[in-house]
Amino acid sequence: MENSAGRRLNTLIRHLLLQDKGSVQVLHPNGLSGERLKHAKSDPVIIGGMVLDIHAYPSIPAIPRTTTPGKVHYVVGGVARNVAECMSKLGTKPFMISAIGPDMAGNLLLEHWESVGLCTEGILKGQGIETPVVCNVFDVNGELAAAVASVEAIEKFLAKEWIHQFTSNIRSAPILMVDANLSLRSLEASCQTAQSGTPVWFEPVSVAKSKRVASIIEYVTFTSPNEDELIAMANAVSSEDLFSPIQRVDNDGSTQSIESFFLLLKPAIWVLLEKGVKLVVVTLGSDGVFLCSKGGAEFTTVDLKNTEPSHFGKQLSEMVTLNCRNQFVNTEKFNKSSSHLSVVHFPALPASVMRLTGAGDCLVGGTLASLSAGLNMMQSMAVGIATAKAAVETRKNVPSEFCLATIADDARRVYSSARVVFDQSVV
Amino acid sequence: MENSAGRRLNTLIRHLLLQDKGSVQVLHPNGLSGERLKHAKSDPVIIGGMVLDIHAYPSIPAIPRTTTPGKVHYVVGGVARNVAECMSKLGTKPFMISAIGPDMAGNLLLEHWESVGLCTEGILKGQGIETPVVCNVFDVNGELAAAVASVEAIEKFLAKEWIHQFTSNIRSAPILMVDANLSLRSLEASCQTAQSGTPVWFEPVSVAKSKRVASIIEYVTFTSPNEDELIAMANAVSSEDLFSPIQRVDNDGSTQSIESFFLLLKPAIWVLLEKGVKLVVVTLGSDGVFLCSKGGAEFTTVDLKNTEPSHFGKQLSEMVTLNCRNQFVNTEKFNKSSSHLSVVHFPALPASVMRLTGAGDCLVGGTLASLSAGLNMMQSMAVGIATAKAAVETRKNVPSEFCLATIADDARRVYSSARVVFDQSVV
Numbered sequence: 001m002e003n004s005a006g007r008r009l010n011t012l013i014r015h016l017l018l019q020d021k022g023s024v025q026v027l028h029p030n031g032l033s034g035e036r037l038k039h040a041k042s043d044p045v046i047i048g049g050m051v052l053d054i055h056a057y058p059s060i061p062a063i064p065r066t067t068t069p070g071k072v073h074y075v076v077g078g079v080a081r082n083v084a085e086c087m088s089k090l091g092t093k094p095f096m097i098s099a100i101g102p103d104m105a106g107n108l109l110l111e112h113w114e115s116v117g118l119c120t121e122g123i124l125k126g127q128g129i130e131t132p133v134v135c136n137v138f139d140v141n142g143e144l145a146a147a148v149a150s151v152e153a154i155e156k157f158l159a160k161e162w163i164h165q166f167t168s169n170i171r172s173a174p175i176l177m178v179d180a181n182l183s184l185r186s187l188e189a190s191c192q193t194a195q196s197g198t199p200v201w202f203e204p205v206s207v208a209k210s211k212r213v214a215s216i217i218e219y220v221t222f223t224s225p226n227e228d229e230l231i232a233m234a235n236a237v238s239s240e241d242l243f244s245p246i247q248r249v250d251n252d253g254s255t256q257s258i259e260s261f262f263l264l265l266k267p268a269i270w271v272l273l274e275k276g277v278k279l280v281v282v283t284l285g286s287d288g289v290f291l292c293s294k295g296g297a298e299f300t301t302v303d304l305k306n307t308e309p310s311h312f313g314k315q316l317s318e319m320v321t322l323n324c325r326n327q328f329v330n331t332e333k334f335n336k337s338s339s340h341l342s343v344v345h346f347p348a349l350p351a352s353v354m355r356l357t358g359a360g361d362c363l364v365g366g367t368l369a370s371l372s373a374g375l376n377m378m379q380s381m382a383v384g385i386a387t388a389k390a391a392v393e394t395r396k397n398v399p400s401e402f403c404l405a406t407i408a409d410d411a412r413r414v415y416s417s418a419r420v421v422f423d424q425s426v427v
Numbered sequence: 428m429e430n431s432a433g434r435r436l437n438t439l440i441r442h443l444l445l446q447d448k449g450s451v452q453v454l455h456p457n458g459l460s461g462e463r464l465k466h467a468k469s470d471p472v473i474i475g476g477m478v479l480d481i482h483a484y485p486s487i488p489a490i491p492r493t494t495t496p497g498k499v500h501y502v503v504g505g506v507a508r509n510v511a512e513c514m515s516k517l518g519t520k521p522f523m524i525s526a527i528g529p530d531m532a533g534n535l536l537l538e539h540w541e542s543v544g545l546c547t548e549g550i551l552k553g554q555g556i557e558t559p560v561v562c563n564v565f566d567v568n569g570e571l572a573a574a575v576a577s578v579e580a581i582e583k584f585l586a587k588e589w590i591h592q593f594t595s596n597i598r599s600a601p602i603l604m605v606d607a608n609l610s611l612r613s614l615e616a617s618c619q620t621a622q623s624g625t626p627v628w629f630e631p632v633s634v635a636k637s638k639r640v641a642s643i644i645e646y647v648t649f650t651s652p653n654e655d656e657l658i659a660m661a662n663a664v665s666s667e668d669l670f671s672p673i674q675r676v677d678n679d680g681s682t683q684s685i686e687s688f689f690l691l692l693k694p695a696i697w698v699l700l701e702k703g704v705k706l707v708v709v710t711l712g713s714d715g716v717f718l719c720s721k722g723g724a725e726f727t728t729v730d731l732k733n734t735e736p737s738h739f740g741k742q743l744s745e746m747v748t749l750n751c752r753n754q755f756v757n758t759e760k761f762n763k764s765s766s767h768l769s770v771v772h773f774p775a776l777p778a779s780v781m782r783l784t785g786a787g788d789c790l791v792g793g794t795l796a797s798l799s800a801g802l803n804m805m806q807s808m809a810v811g812i813a814t815a816k817a818a819v820e821t822r823k824n825v826p827s828e829f830c831l832a833t834i835a836d837d838a839r840r841v842y843s844s845a846r847v848v849f850d851q852s853v854v
Contacts, residue, residue, distance in 0.1 A: 058575050144493070
């Protein structure tokens, strides 16, 4: 899938890895904030679920209908919460808007939030709210034996009235992330509040919930579906179900190449871009990520207002900028016509997998933290993948701490392996 | 199964229900405390597990390998904890000896314990202890789909060194209950401490754990197995596996009468009595209870030292005594030879069952609270069954509160339906 434009973009990526000049070049892409506001440092806003995950692992094979000896772990989770915690551990303090109850799970989530030094002001703590909790019992092989999710409180209590209380936070935020656990009304309220100029990242959560994008697609700047969520979202924003689920593994058991797999996903990706999404990040698990935009300008020119990286954020930015040097000084080289699709594939890194849960959330968290620290999208994506690698190597959803040198080095490896898989006109 | 002795005992029971005289007659049975100590009021001591039960109920049928929407409930549990909480709600404040960790489950259990006004001094709260928790996921029909129990902290941390710190509480207690969650060493340490004159109630917990009775059988005064635990215990204290599991329902699907079912259990019951247990309470679920002793003297003559019922305990005692009048003034009527087995069957009451868990623990808790309030074993058993009925009619292990009038009235109904199923020489 390397046509001449693809080769050109790949050459540029190699070029910037070899050169050693200048700092991050910030441009003003169409559709993102056109004006860099210097007047106030503001925190990214994350709206969505804070969830307690209960994981029960038997130590011997289970006998049906009885209790099996084993271990029970409590893991703080929830997509939005994981993303926010991950960001905070990479030096960006996000403002979290969520809802929990005055129960055991709520207390644990709140205490943990305070312990990592994050603001709890946006977290609604109400009588009558049952804190979202997912209870998972695994079998002795680590497969899910039975699981119940009690997360309706997010839809029921994280209402637009609560979100509206934080309008000024949202309007001054460099970026807003919403997860699809929100009700349609709350998703709309969040996006409409952000409309004045805060870019919106939509995290689809699950195939079923990803369809909620339909009512807010016009506001979405970034989204990060896996391949199944991508198909569901493309169908949801179309007038009919145009797309069928896509299998990476053929019927004969052979796995398709990244390039041919991309071609299968391309129509669904294009639908989202045509609806106004600036960047579609298709997550492929151990196969990495497709970063897709019209013309590729946003790869190097994401400009977020009101960012002022923390010390850690600056360190991250410096190390990654040093590792992943950016010399896309002339975006005129890209064909920014409305019919041009540019896609870069970022591979995942080999990892000693402890537990896959949380990896996708850390991918988003690492990317958002990097964008907030002033890195461009290509660099941020590389940091996101490095962060996801760190996440799968722990049992928690978000590692206790990140080693900046490791993240920067891993980001460099990802960045240097990224290559263009598509860069041509679609129509 | 009504022989002449049985008819005689039954007649006596009817007799005491019809007469309206006198108060509780306290005698001094062999093997219980021979001396009524008046000098100090002391609390019953309960040693065993405090456990958090997590119950997850799906609201729709589950799709395998995924999470199903539903509800998650946190229920404070653990056999010993349930018994102690039940006792406290019937006016007797027990002293609990247990071990929990400084985690979410431990905090919940401790806060609940404080909220019901009970002493936490005997509860070891240690770093490194994982609070016992049982995680249950049910299917949409209410059957257990998968469950993991993480309760090893009880065996590991509720050690004899901790128990020995409360020697004076145990020695002055009117009664000591131990549950079989304790390690063998801790069971032995508890019983040896009590040896000086505190009767011991052994709660078998499960078939597997009930076998731990073997090392402490010489100290056990009361025990409350179901039929399966009874068989396991009888085998454990015998030199070989003499007894096979007994089915109440025959191969042809017909259910045996209470009398013939008792005859199947009799050899196992007799083994425990021969080993020195004074009263064996065989719990039969919705079929009630067999109360078994050598010669039946203990039915009316349990004497616990250092009891001083609370106001509520006195009320309970008065109401039950009024309802279940006791005129067993002449225990000489009973054949107290060492070869004589006396068994009374107490039926259970019809109930609107919400959840069966906790019923057995409330049966023991109601019985222990009544004994501690000065009632005799026959009356206490009736209260125990009334308490168990109240327990199955709530979703909690122990009801939030008991209605004394209902308990007393239900106890009267149980008491008046009790009848002797066996009263003759065994050898």
